[in-house]
Amino acid sequence: MSFFTDLDIKTQQLLAQPPILQATVNPQQYRAVAERVQQNGGRLVALWGSDDREREMNMAVHAALAFQEGLLWLRLPVGEGRPVFPDLADIFPVANRMQRAIYDLLGLRADKAVDERPWLRHTAWPADSFPLRRDFELEQDFAGGFDDYPFVKVEGEGVHEIPVGPVHAGIIEPGHFRFSIVGERVLRLEERLGYVHKGIEKRFEGMTLEEGVRLAGRVSGDSTVAYAWAYCMAAEMATATMPPSRAEWLRALLLERERIANHLGDLGYLGNDAAFAFGLAQFSRLKEDMLRLNHTHFGHRYLMDYIIPGGVVRNISAEGIAAIRQEIEVLQRELPTLKIIYDEHAGLQDRFLTTGQVTPQLAAKLGLTGLTGRASGQAVDLRVQFPGVPYDRLDVHMATHSNGDVAARVSVRFDEIVESLRLIEHIIEHMPEGEVHVPVNCVTDGKCGVGWVEGWRGEILVALETTQDNKIYRCHPHDPSWQNWPLLEYAVIGNIVPDFPLINKSFNLSYSGQDL
Amino acid sequence: MYHLLKKIAASGIKSEPPPIADESLRATSTRLEAAVLQRFGRSLAIRQVDAGSCNGCELEIHATTNPYYNLEGLGIHFVASPRHADMLLVTGPVSRHMKVALERTYEATPDPKLVVAIGDCGCTGGIFGESYASCGQVSNVIPVDVVVPGCPPTPLQIMQGILTAVALPK
Numbered sequence: 001m002s003f004f005t006d007l008d009i010k011t012q013q014l015l016a017q018p019p020i021l022q023a024t025v026n027p028q029q030y031r032a033v034a035e036r037v038q039q040n041g042g043r044l045v046a047l048w049g050s051d052d053r054e055r056e057m058n059m060a061v062h063a064a065l066a067f068q069e070g071l072l073w074l075r076l077p078v079g080e081g082r083p084v085f086p087d088l089a090d091i092f093p094v095a096n097r098m099q100r101a102i103y104d105l106l107g108l109r110a111d112k113a114v115d116e117r118p119w120l121r122h123t124a125w126p127a128d129s130f131p132l133r134r135d136f137e138l139e140q141d142f143a144g145g146f147d148d149y150p151f152v153k154v155e156g157e158g159v160h161e162i163p164v165g166p167v168h169a170g171i172i173e174p175g176h177f178r179f180s181i182v183g184e185r186v187l188r189l190e191e192r193l194g195y196v197h198k199g200i201e202k203r204f205e206g207m208t209l210e211e212g213v214r215l216a217g218r219v220s221g222d223s224t225v226a227y228a229w230a231y232c233m234a235a236e237m238a239t240a241t242m243p244p245s246r247a248e249w250l251r252a253l254l255l256e257r258e259r260i261a262n263h264l265g266d267l268g269y270l271g272n273d274a275a276f277a278f279g280l281a282q283f284s285r286l287k288e289d290m291l292r293l294n295h296t297h298f299g300h301r302y303l304m305d306y307i308i309p310g311g312v313v314r315n316i317s318a319e320g321i322a323a324i325r326q327e328i329e330v331l332q333r334e335l336p337t338l339k340i341i342y343d344e345h346a347g348l349q350d351r352f353l354t355t356g357q358v359t360p361q362l363a364a365k366l367g368l369t370g371l372t373g374r375a376s377g378q379a380v381d382l383r384v385q386f387p388g389v390p391y392d393r394l395d396v397h398m399a400t401h402s403n404g405d406v407a408a409r410v411s412v413r414f415d416e417i418v419e420s421l422r423l424i425e426h427i428i429e430h431m432p433e434g435e436v437h438v439p440v441n442c443v444t445d446g447k448c449g450v451g452w453v454e455g456w457r458g459e460i461l462v463a464l465e466t467t468q469d470n471k472i473y474r475c476h477p478h479d480p481s482w483q484n485w486p487l488l489e490y491a492v493i494g495n496i497v498p499d500f501p502l503i504n505k506s507f508n509l510s511y512s513g514q515d516l
Numbered sequence: 517m518y519h520l521l522k523k524i525a526a527s528g529i530k531s532e533p534p535p536i537a538d539e540s541l542r543a544t545s546t547r548l549e550a551a552v553l554q555r556f557g558r559s560l561a562i563r564q565v566d567a568g569s570c571n572g573c574e575l576e577i578h579a580t581t582n583p584y585y586n587l588e589g590l591g592i593h594f595v596a597s598p599r600h601a602d603m604l605l606v607t608g609p610v611s612r613h614m615k616v617a618l619e620r621t622y623e624a625t626p627d628p629k630l631v632v633a634i635g636d637c638g639c640t641g642g643i644f645g646e647s648y649a650s651c652g653q654v655s656n657v658i659p660v661d662v663v664v665p666g667c668p669p670t671p672l673q674i675m676q677g678i679l680t681a682v683a684l685p686k
Contacts, residue, residue: 122613123612123613124611124612124613124648124649125648125649131648131649136648137648138647138648139645139646139647139648140647140648141646141648142648144612144615144616147616166614166617167565167598167617167618167621169596169597170594170596171564171566171574171577171578171594172566172574173566173569173571173574174565174566174567174568174614174617194613195568195611195613195614195617196566196568196569196611196613196614197611197613197649198568198609198611198644198647198649198650199644199647199648199649199650200644202647202648202649203643203644203645203647214643215643218570218572218643218644218667219570220570220571221569221570221571221572221573221574221575221668222571222572222575224572265575265578278520278523278524281527281582281583282523282527284578284579284581284582284583285527285530285582285583285584287579287582288579288582288583288584291579295670301576301670302572302575302668304572304667337519337523338523340519341519341520341523344519345520510571511571512568512569512570512571515611
């Protein structure tokens with residue numbers, strides 16, 4: 001933490017290992033710390049706002065910054081009289097959309113930001129109303145106005161536009177993609193999201209810590225384990241509750257199962273998007289086997305509502321362990337064959353290789369993260385860099401690739417499944433005995449907690465602040481899709497339009513997770 | 517190619533019997549004419565619309581097409597445009613930002629048409645409810661024939677909902 005000691009910032013430690021620090025800063029310090037973090041190879045994890053006028057006579061912008069040793073949570077008070085805060089988009093380009101979202105939800109503007117278009121707000125609420133202000137009622141219905149978003153126009157001879165969405169051709173979430181193309185080649189893609197904004201953050205306000213986990217588990221259904229764990233981590237930190245160690249091992253077991261299930265699904269669909277239906281049939285069969293085991297032994301096919309504050313809902317049975325053992329054996333036998341089939345299939349490789357490329361340089365500059373980042377040489381994995389219980393005992397091997405194309409993202413998925421199988425094997429052998437749940441301690445007003453989990457898509461962060469009676473004052477869930485959506489716009493440049501579904505699938509980003 | 521063929525042979529046929537229709541899932545007393553349903557029952561084209569879900573329901577809708585459930589084996593398939601569809605399979609809650617898109621998708625679907633609302637959120641608004649950002653259940657925006665509760669409902673429950681919508685009157 002030596003790199004910002006000269007900035008005279010008082011930090012407060014929320015967690016010792018890995019260090020999670022919190023600090024209140026002024027606008028100059030806010031930018032200075034961000035610059036230092038960037039210069040030292042750190043990254044912006046999340047950016048959000050809060051309305052603290054009842055508590056502290058001001059509103060605030062919060063930034064979560066990851067640096068070499070840990071996580072820094074900056075809180076920048078912003079007065080109502082001049083509701084602006086320093087723009088970070090020149091330091092961390094990923095700040096752009098998050099800052100626009102802060103304006104839409106709270107009315108705090110990034111000062112002199114280049115892009116001031118709305119992001120999450122379309123027509124559901126008027127431009128002068130801000131849903132996350134405390135005096136904004138959750139349940140109201142504004143008559144929707146006319147939606148006219150100023151897309152960037154590409155002009156020139158032969159350029160035309162293809163508008164796609166929000167209702168897509170496949171079974172996927174809604175969003176709008178505006179392609180500017182010449183012939184078949186993509187000159188530019190502009191995304192517009194926010195269609196599935198359903199007021200999750202506002203809904204969190206006033207829920208009890210126990211109630212909140214159910215909502216956290218539904219921020220993005222495909223990452224329910226990662227969100228529920230991150231939320232519980234935050235709630236446990238705020239209430240100084242120590243979950244039993246067996247519960248932590250079970251949570252990791254679930255997280256790795258979620259990773260494998262999603263990777264299996266993606267590998268199938270990536271085959272299918274390159275017209276290789278065999279791949280979809282095989283991988284969806286393996287995924288279904290996993291989901292059925294989940295249902296039998298954890299009570300839910302996607303493991304929803306199994307992780308709760310204080311631990312997990314119930315222990316795993318001996319039959320459950322035996323079934324998992326058998327499942328690992330099957331997957332370890334079947335996967336290598338399927339990998340050979342994918343690798344040796346010329347037609348498939350022709351579609352995968354060099355398609356949708358994001359170079360490591362661009363990935364580093366724009367902050368590509370998670371699985372997609374690792375496929376573009378960004379060696380970041382919380383299970384390796386900041387291993388909590390039980391990852392500190394598992395010695396996770398990180399999968400990376402430097403090509404940054406669809407093929408690399410396929411390869412990283414294969415490697416991560418192999419590693420997760422090894423982790424699960426280790427977990428079920430070495431899981432400590434004991435309780436799986438403890439009651440959550442009572443909490444006073446104004447306690448903070450952070451959850452930080454490497455989900456299958458990337459790092460998920462949940463920042464939580466409490467009020468009295470164990471209730472939520474503010475809860476901000478952050479999805480790694482915020483970081484990766486902008487990179488998809490770059491990945492498709494120069495590719496042909498028919499390759500877009502394949503590239504999009506290889507990223508497989510969450511709409512619900514970023515629209516909130 | 518050797519590996520591929522061997523794998524296909526070794527995997528065998530996984531398809532399981534489909535569920536039977538359940539009249540309790542029907543949300544309205546009206547139903548399409550028997551002659552129409554008889555046609556639909558043989559080949560049904562579905563347009564899926566995510567009108568604001570957390571994507572959990574989408575995972576299970578995808579699963580209906582895996583080798584175990586083999587929805588396509590029943591002559592039911594997902595199509596890319598509402599213009600080609602007989603049925604809309606809608607997950608919710610309907611976010612206010614998706615309201616217009618859902619209404620237009622409904623209008624673009626030729627008559628006679630069916631709507632099946634999928635998941636707790638599609639049926640009642642679920643955990644997200646009604647708010648400044650959410651219209652709640654699907655039937656608040658377009659007419660719904662059959663509802664399939666669950667968070668998310670299983671592939672069998674989803675198939676049951678679809679089959680109920682096209683079931684002939686007894």
